Amino acid sequence: MPYNKEISRQNKALFLFLLDQSYSMEDPIGNSPNKKKDELVTAINGWLQNMTIRSTGGEGIRDYVDIGVLGYRTDQEENPIIESPLGGALQGRELVSIVEIGNNPSRLEQRIKQFYDEDMGELVETQVEVPVWVEPVAEGGTPMCHALYRAYDLVDKWIQEHPQSFPPVVIHISDGESSDGDPQQYADSLRSLATHDGEVLLFNCHLSETAGDPFLFPASGEILPNDLARLLFKMSSPLPEKMFQSAVAEGFELQAGARGMAFNADMVSLIRFLDMGTRQARVLR
Amino acid sequence: MSVGIVLLIDESSAMDAAAVTGVAGGGISSGGGSSGGGALGGPPKSKAESVATAVNSVLAKLAQAGDCEVALVGYRSSKEGESQAGVRWSGGLAGREFVSAAEIAAAPAAVETRMRKVRNDVGGFDESPVSFPVWYQPTLGDRAPQIAAFEAVRDLLSRWSPANGIQGQPLVVHISSGSAGDGNPLRAIKAVQDLSLSGQTPIVAHLHLGSSANTPSVLFPANRAYLALGPQREWFERSSLLPGHLCEALKASGVTVNVNARAMVYNAKMVDVTKALSLLAAHVQKSLAGQAVVAAAPVARPRPPEGGPKLGPATIKAPPPPPMRTAKPAPAPVAKPPSAIAPPPAPRFIKPPAPAVHPPTPAASSPPPPLSRPAPAAPATPVPAAPVAAAPVAAAPVAAASLPVEPLAGAPVAVEPISVEPVAAEPVAVEPLELAPLELAPLEVTPASLSPAELAPLELESSGQSSRQSAGQSSGQSADSTAGFSDGSAGGELQLAGEATGVMTAAPTGLLRVSASAGGSGTKAVISPASPGCLVFVLDRSVADPFAADLGNACGKLHSLLGDMVAEVAKQGKGSVDVAVVSYGDSAGDTEVRTTLEGGLSGRVFARDSELMSGAVRIDEFEEQMSDGVGGLIAVPRKRPVLVEVEPTMATSARPAFRAVAEILRVWIQDHPSATLNPVIVHLTRGAGDTADFAAAIGELAGIATASGAPAVLYHAVATESPHPSVVFPGSDETLATDSLRALWAGTAELLFNAELSAEKPAIKPGARGMVVNGKFFVLIDPFKRAMATRG
Incomplete structure (x- = not known):
């Protein structure tokens, strides 16, 4: 059965994030005053911190997971810029291991974290210090095809070094249409790469500017509101069995054939999307 | 036997x-302790x-x-x-x-051992323990x-x-x-x-x-x-x-x-x-004993004209079917790496017209495009050439070359077929050029609907916003006139004194539209516990099939929406909002309209927001997920009061309900002569009604205004039965898929305090109407809060 491989030292996993850094990411997300670019890096940095904690054992961080982060945008002359947004000691590195992530945050930041106090029934704010690896960027256009093309090279090379692993999971987060052509074929070619455990999983999340309802893990393109949503749907891999069961157990109402895709996502949906898409990494041996 | x-x-x-x-x-019940919190003490039992x-x-x-x-x-x-x-x-x-x-x-x-109370001789009660067997213990x-x-x-x-x-x-x-x-x-x-x-x-x-x-x-x-x-x-x-x-x-x-x-x-x-x-x-x-008399069969009554009665002994719902997954087989487990499809050719990169880092205007970065875009009003000619001219007629040849083939993705301002940006900085463009509309935007403009009067407010120097609004209005009206609303003469023009605020113009189709900010006749809208605001919910109970067992039916969804909105008002109303709920549905062929609340508020028409939680029929508790600010989620318990609980019915006319709303508003307005804030009416519906009936229904609301001249505004919250994309406070009806929805939009007022809202919330554009389809009506309490804040 495919998509069954457990993540271990011998069979590392790869999570590759493709992040839209186009100018429109400067706009607010959903119905909140926060900008898409800010919410996105908050979610990614939060995920990286969680993954670091999860990978940490008695003897330190276990080298189970490789992480890739690629941002994509254009410069003033419309030349595509596909580069890693990691900073600090990991500056410019496209592919790093979780050990390097854990040991090298770019900086620490004071943030406000909210808790729910059940005894008093109210929301409480506290100050926390969180590690930051990725900084927000919003400039230029949306060279999605270029990004997927670069991702192909990265993933192909990684697979050659890890042919037995759980297939790489590519998480693509954007807020609009591609401005360098139809990304469908690039997505198809990326998804055609495979390890012995199955084909590469490509999950797409679209960030919303409106206060409309989000779509999470739809099973058919018919219920989706427009062509962009349907395109992203076709570009997205169906959820493997274990992820599907895990989502259902958590309360998602999924139909058979549900794909790893979110449309009109607000911050809560983005976080749930990230959590679900990387669910395989919950159990690290 | x-x-x-x-x-x-x-x-x-x-x-x-x-x-x-x-x-x-x-009471004295044989089986239990004190029942009721009366003279015998103890808290009331559920x-x-x-x-x-x-x-x-x-x-x-x-x-x-x-x-x-x-x-x-x-x-x-x-x-x-x-x-x-x-x-x-x-x-x-x-x-x-x-x-x-x-x-x-x-x-x-x-x-269990329970205390039985028996009256004794001296007027009190003796308690003696009795055994009380229990079979039913509900959850x-x-x-x-x-x-x-x-x-x-x-x-x-x-x-x-x-x-x-x-x-x-x-x-x-x-x-x-x-x-x-x-x-x-x-x-x-x-x-x-x-x-x-x-x-x-x-x-x-x-x-x-x-x-x-x-x-x-x-x-x-x-x-x-x-x-x-x-x-x-x-x-x-x-x-x-x-x-x-x-x-x-x-x-x-x-x-x-x-x-x-x-x-x-x-x-x-x-x-x-x-x-x-x-x-x-x-x-x-x-x-x-054989002495039972068989009850006669109840008298048959005419059944709704559908298919046969529901059969089938379906009892407890079966679990969802196991998903059938056929994952593609992994490639053959040979030592060599899996084969790959050859990478696609290097991608073409089509230049987006004007990517920029700083807040852009269309004319800011790339030189040519503005010249090829027409102003929606060539003031001289209401017929701007053949609207779908194949070749962009432009005096500047540069324009043709840079006309993008694709939709203007990447340009910060999307070009929609109807709303077209005027040339902000180049008044020169108007006279000498024969402006053809943008290829992408077949502006189907028939001379009849673009009278000079409507185009008059459009000035090239004006900001992009108002022209977009006017363009939206003119196209909206042309859409109206082509949609065939026959009631052309019913409305007429209803103009109230005081030009700055509260002008209710009835469009020629007879539908009402409010296009201004709150308050009436130039007075500021103020509410307080002594002089409250007014909010009326109108709940449409119609569904396609009331007899289908469906916990997720449209009427149920509208109940949830209503509950969310009531919860918002109860939380933030500060005792300054009167709330009523009117529901309407079919009952044996007649339209049944209920105007009173239920539960603890039973029999009352209006209740103050401070009474809503305690007077609700029941409180729904649920969990809402929120971002915790650092990339995680917290689940926050929330409460949603249920003020009325009504069953879904067949479709029926909305007119009697709106008549009832007009009536209760008249009474309320009479009782509150010092009210200054527009009464707000929120119509919750599945959006599948008859458009002519709806036009007649909102005609019932004509002229309803506070003594100070603030007219009632009608908003819509729609939960559709068949899938429809979320539409939130649209400025035009082009994202609405059905005639019914468009009719609702045409009858929906602009959001009160429009200018302030669009300045503060980027999701709300100027000219946004108070209508939400399959989404959250998240600014319901806003006008009331602003009216409270303006208290001198």
Whole structure:
């Protein structure tokens, strides 16, 4: 059965994030005053911190997971810029291991974290210090095809070094249409790469500017509101069995054939999307 | 021979509300402690607790009554929306369906010690402990899936075959607190009444629990005409005739019963429940003695014209089917790396027109495009050339080359077919050029609808916003005139004095539209507890099929939306908002309009926001997920009060409801002569109504305004039955897919305090109308808050 491989030292996993850094990411997300670019890096940095904690054992961080982060945008002359947004000691590195992530945050930041106090029934704010690896960027256009093309090279090379692993999971987060052509074929070619455990999983999340309802893990393109949503749907891999069961157990109402895709996502949906898409990494041996 | 009894009990959250005992100062119940918080002290018991006590008490009696078999059935829905209807025997009887009297006596789930109170000689009470066997111990769920419940009962009865045969008519007693959450149970109940078990047809009796000591109970009515339109008549239809021997038994206990009385109590108090349940033992005894009189079949009434009654003994919902996954096989496990499709050719990169880092204007970065874009108003010519000119006619050849082929993705301002940016910085462009519309934007403009008067407000120097708005308006009007609204002369122009605010213009189609900010005649809108604002919800109960068991039906979704909005008002209203809820639906071919609240606010039309939580029929509790600010999620418990609970019905005219709204608003306005904020009306609907009917309906609201001249504004919250994309506060109707929705939009006012809202919230553009389809109406409380803030 495919998509069954457990993540271990011998069979590392790869999570590759493709992040839209186009100018429109400067706009607010959903119905909140926060900008898409800010919410996105908050979610990614939060995920990286969680993954670091999860990978940490008695003897330190276990080298189970490789992480890739690629941002994509254009410069003033419309030349595509596909580069890693990691900073600090990991500056410019496209592919790093979780050990390097854990040991090298770019900086620490004071943030406000909210808790729910059940005894008093109210929301409480506290100050926390969180590690930051990725900084927000919003400039230029949306060279999605270029990004997927670069991702192909990265993933192909990684697979050659890890042919037995759980297939790489590519998480693509954007807020609009591609401005360098139809990304469908690039997505198809990326998804055609495979390890012995199955084909590469490509999950797409679209960030919303409106206060409309989000779509999470739809099973058919018919219920989706427009062509962009349907395109992203076709570009997205169906959820493997274990992820599907895990989502259902958590309360998602999924139909058979549900794909790893979110449309009109607000911050809560983005976080749930990230959590679900990387669910395989919950159990690290 | 055994007599069959089915006790069917509501286990929805509505049963958590306090029971009404019906005896002044609390009562003396044989089975329980003090009932009611009256003279005997103690906190009031919930309906669930009181009913459980009554049921356990009657089970103890039935265990001694003779040869009978009893099925104990409960129904509720889980938080996830699954119907849970089934037998509730527990302990030694767990899993059993019909249980004989002897077995009941032998196996209570538990035995409690309760204090029986007996009046003593000196006017007080003596307490003595008694053993109280308990069989029924309910767990409450969320909503009340009555269709699923009666389907379960039908299934149980059809499979029941006692060893010694059936004697007398099986008797189903249904105890509930409110409406069904999954549709109209009429058909499911008829399916039970239509059973024939050894030639005996079941009797179905309904005991509906009241919520207030002040509302009178309706006991065993015989004549539909004397019942109030609405739930009383509906339950009447669903109840069997009382058989003669039970009429006698009731008369013997002092209850007046007429000929053709139905087995029904509405707004029952616990005293009535006890009396009704005492009928069970009488029924068993009389049936066994052969003295039972068969109840005649209820008089048939015209059924709604659909397909046949729902069949099928579907009981408890089957779990979702296992997903069928056929993952692609992994490539052959050979040592060499898996083969790959050759990477695609280097991608083309089509230049987006004007990517920029800084806030862009269309003319800012790339040189040519603005010249090829037309101003929507060439002031001289209302007919700007052939609208769909194939070749962009432009005096500047540069323009043609840079006309993008793709939609202007990447340009910060999307170009929509209708709203076109004027040339902000180049007035020169107007005169010499013959401007053809953008290729992408076939601006179908017919000369008739673009009169110079409408184009007049468009000036090239004006900001992009107002021209977009006007363009939207003109196109909206052309859409109106082509949509065929015939009522052209009904509205006329309704202009109120005071040009800055509150101008209500009736478009030529007769629909009302408010396009300005709040308050009337230039006065600032202010509300306070002494001079409150006014908010009326109008709930459309129509669904495509009211008899389909569907916990997710449109009416239910609208209830949730209503609950969310009421919760918002209750939380932030600060005692300054009067709230009313009007619902309308079809009842036996007539339009039934209810204007009063239910639960603790029963009988009232308006209630103040501060009373809503405590007066609700019940409070729905749910969890909302929020971002914790650092990339994680927290689950926050939230409460949603339910002010009214109505069943879905067939579609009906909206006009009587809007007439009723106009009437209650007139009365309210008369009672509040100092009101200054526009009354807000929110129409909750599935958006599938008849457009002509809707036009007539909102015509009823014409002229409704406060004494200060602030006209009522009509908003819409829509939950569609078939999938439709979310549309939130649209400035035009182009994202709306159906004629009905577009008609609703045309009748929707712009959001109050439009200018302030669009400045503060980027999701709201100027000219946004107060309409949301499949989304959250998140600025409902906004005008009220602003009116509070402006308190001098």
